[in-house]
Amino acid sequence: MRILVCGGNGFLGRHIASALADAGHDPVVRSRHSDPALNFVHTTTAADWLAHLQGMDAVVNAVGALRDMPGQPLQALHTDAPIALFDACVQAGVRRVVQVSALGVAASDTPYAATKRRADEHLLTLTSQGALHGVVVRPSIIFGAGGASSALFLNLARMPALLLPPAVQDSTIQPVAVRDLAAVLARLATQDTPTGLVEIGGPQPLALGALVASLRAQMGLSPAAVGRLPQWLAVAGARVGDHIPSLPWCSDTLAMLQTPNVCDPATLPALLGRTPVAPGALYATLPQPGKRHA
Secondary structure, eight states: OEEEEETTTSHHHHHHHHHHHHTTOEEEEEOTTTOGGGOGGGOOSHHHHGGGGTTOSEEEEOOOOSSOBTTBOHIIIIIIHHHHHHHHHHHHTOOEEEEEOOTTGGGOOSHHHHHHHHHHHHHHHHHHTTSOEEEEEEESOEESTTOHHHHHHHHHHHSSEEEEOHHHHTOEEOOEEHHHHHHHHHHHHHSOOOOEEEEEOOSOOEEHHHHHHHHHHHTTOOOOEEEEOOHHHHHHHHHHHTTOTTOSOSHHHHHHHTSOBOOOTTHHHHHHSSOOOOGGGSGGGSOOTTOOOO
C-alpha cells in the first residue's frame, strides 16, 4: 500500500515511515521541510490536498507541536489543515485515515488539547457517517530519541537532585516506546482494524517521579535526592518559559504533566502482537555510544 505520512520527518513520523517500509508498504513522507507546498499553515482547504492524495491508499497524520510558534499557529497545524485533509480524503476516495492525537486532550483546556480535539472530533464524525475508515489514536507519553518529553525526562534523570511540584511528581503516566507506537500506527493504517478512538499507553502506569528515578537507575547512576518544588515556583518558571519558544517547559507543559495520563494497558500488546517495551527497558531503546542501531 502507498501511505501518505504527514509529518514524516518528525520524531514520531520517522518511526512510522520506517515501520511501514519494514512491513512492505510504500510510505510517502511529506512535511513542510521536504515539501513546502505541504506546510500545514497553507493547506487549510480540501482543494489544497487533492493533488497530494492522488495514488494514495491511506493517510497518517503525525503533525503536532506543543505550542504556537512564529508562523506555525496551533489552530492551523492541529485543526484547520487536518480537517481540510480529512475532507479531501472523502473527496479523493482515500478511506483509511489515522490521526495521531494525545491521551488527555478530552479533559484539558490547553490550546494544544483544544486544537487537537477539534480535528479528532471531525474525523470521528466522518467515520461515524461512513465517509471514512478513520482511527484517532491518543497515546500517553511517547519515549524515544529525539522526543521533546523524552529529553526533558532524561535531563531530569541526570540531575543529582529531583525537584518537582507534588502534582507533577505524583502524576500517573504510561510511557510507550516510540517504536512500539509506530508499529501500531502502521498496522492501523494498513489492516482491517476497528475504527474510532483508540487510547494507547505502555504496559505499566507509574508516577512521573518514579519514571525519572527508573531512567536514572537505567543509566547506572545512584539514586537522586528528591525534594518538593513549591507550586508557585513551578508556575513562575513555566510562565518564563512561555516567552521562550525554544524551551519545552511552559504553562501548557506544566498543565499537561499535572494531568493523569493512563489508559488500559492491554490495548498496546493486543494491537502490537507482542510484548511492548517496559518502563525499566526504555533507556536501552536509545542509541548508545559505541553501539550500532538499525
